[in-house]
Amino acid sequence: MILREFLYVDTDKVRAMLAQLEGGVAEEERETDREEKRTTVGPRTVAQHFQGVGSERYTQKSLGDALFPMLEDALESESLLRDISEEVTNTDLWNTEEIQRMAPPGSLVRITAPGSLFDSRYVANSFSAFAAVSMGLQGIGALESPPPRQNSGKNPKGQQRKPKPGEVTREELEDSIPDFRMKSGETIVDAVDLRSILQVSRGVFAPGLHMNLSPVESSDILITSRLQEGRQYLDSESDILFARYGTEEQEWTVVGSVGHYGSKDPVQPDDAFFNSNGAVSRGKLASFMNAHMRTLAETGFVDLVQYPGVSLIPFAVYRSIPRAAGVIAAR
Structure with missing residues (x-):
């Protein structure tokens, strides 16, 4: 086993x-046992004796872990x-x-x-924890604080649209990394570097x-x-x-x-997805855009299977x- x-x-x-x-999938089991004995003497209104013994066992169970092994065995038996x-x-x-x-x-x-x-969300959490520890060590003087990064004064996170209340955006993954800058030997790591790595991670593998x-x-x-x-x-x-x-x-x-x-060597179709009457052909447009996605998949830049892999x-x-x-x- x-x-x-x-x-x-x-x-x-x-x-x-x-x-x-x-x-069907059975998730109940019921078992009933019953014995009866009747004894009648003379007219029915004079004397009667009845003895009954019964037992019932009822079990309702969730098959849980047994469900998948049952399916696996059934599929193999059917080839x-x-x-x-x-x-x-x-x-x-x-x-x-x-x-x-x-x-x-x-x-x-x-x-x-x-x-x-x-999981790119785990990457974000790990980078956020790394930044927090670095900032903490700098705060207690256990780690050297390097000079700030020189930039043009723009927000290092980029000009991002503020999400509406309750809206979840992928940029929130990058936003979880606080601004920090750390020096280890001759190497300097800061929030901009980690946010860039995270952007690549969530693009190649969707959260x-x-x-x-x-x-x-x-x-x-x-x-x-x-x-x-x-x-x-x-x-x-x-x-x-x-x-x-x-x-x-x-x-x-x-x-x-x-x-x-x-897809191996995906072919880019003709971008003429307009009909003769000037209307957009929905079928041609869908084929055109899907072909673009297959081309991007070959670059590895999007969350699609790359040749010769499989999903x-x-x-x-x-x-x-x-x-x-x-x-x-x-x-």
């Missing part, structure tokens, strides 16, 4: 798919789920696009590979928790999964998850459906719990 530690389970998707395979953990380690299969033929978009796969978490699998050592091939918040088992803040699992690669397993592959729509993300390697000798 394999014990799993689940990082993420999309219970809604798991229930829906399991219901299609099994015709709907394929484990491609070994195939994705072969660079030649990626370069020849054999992986795409083996697991086309929409197919269900299981991949076990070295992986790590990434949210990502699981990035790297099946080959070069990390040129990335298998990405965006873990949707509000699902069961993903109920911790990013700071807590990173404190628990860290930023180093570990062996993770992702089970889900193939979303899409990165997975995760049903579950977990790591296996290893068994003890031996018995510790008694002292």
Whole structure:
């Protein structure tokens, strides 16, 4: 029996798919036992004896962790789920696009590979903490205060629009880093530097928790999964998850459906998206803009899959719990 530690389970998707395979998901169990004995002497109005013994046991249980293993077994029994953990380690299969033929978009796969978490919100929190500690050390005289950065007098954060009450903007991530300047040896780091790094982080990976699998050592091939918040088992803040699992690669397993592959040499279509009558063709405009997005994906500047990588729509993300390697000798 394999014990799993689940990082993420999309219970809604798991229930829906399991219901299609099994015709429903049982979450109740009811068992009833009853014995009856009747004895009648003479007319019914004269004497009667009745003895009844009954018991009923009713249990309503949430299948919880059992839901996904049930789905996994059902998919494998129907030959709907394929484990491609070994195939994705072969660079030649990626370069020849054999992986795409083996697991086309929409197919269900299981991949076990070295992986790590990434969240630009955690980057922002870490940089903010770094700035706070630096300012604190300077305040108590334990760290040298370098001269201020020379600038044109503009706000170092840039001219940003103030958000409306209740509005959440991505710029708030940069705003979480206070103004500071620190010198370590000959290196000087300040808020402007860290905000620039954070801008790159949130542009390449949109704020949210990502699981990035790297099946080959070069990390040129990335298998990405965006873990949707509000699902069961993903109920911790990013700071807590990173404190628990860290930023180093570990062996993770992702089970889900193939979303899409990165585009190889995307072709830029003609920008003539007007009809002969001068009206904008909605279909041509959408194709034109999507082609632009595919081109940007190749630069790595936006949160889209880069060739030859692939995105997975995760049903579950977990790591296996290893068994003890031996018995510790008694002292």
